[in-house]
Amino acid sequence: MPMVVASADVERRRAAVxxxxxxxxxxxxxxxxxxxxxxxxxxHELFHDGRHLLGVPCH
Known part of the structure; x- marks a missing residue:
């Protein structure tokens, strides 16, 4: 089974995304x-409780 190795450019692009x-x-x-x-x-409503959980004020 051949092993596919991704090039550095592909890895950089993936990291950027x-x-x-x-x-x-x-x-x-x-x-x-x-x-x-x-x-x-x-x-705001979707992430409201998550903000408070992370300590980010939103009021």
């Missing part, structure tokens, strides 16, 4: 106060 995803989730959980969802504070 994961870092961007992590940054987006961190923004949504900590800083978004419902500004992205005008009219319906969906993310």
């Amino acid at each position: 994961w870092m961007l995803l992590l940054a987006a989730v961190t923004f949504l959980v900590t800083f978004d106060q419902g500004a992205l969802t005008t009219g319906q504070p969906l993310f």
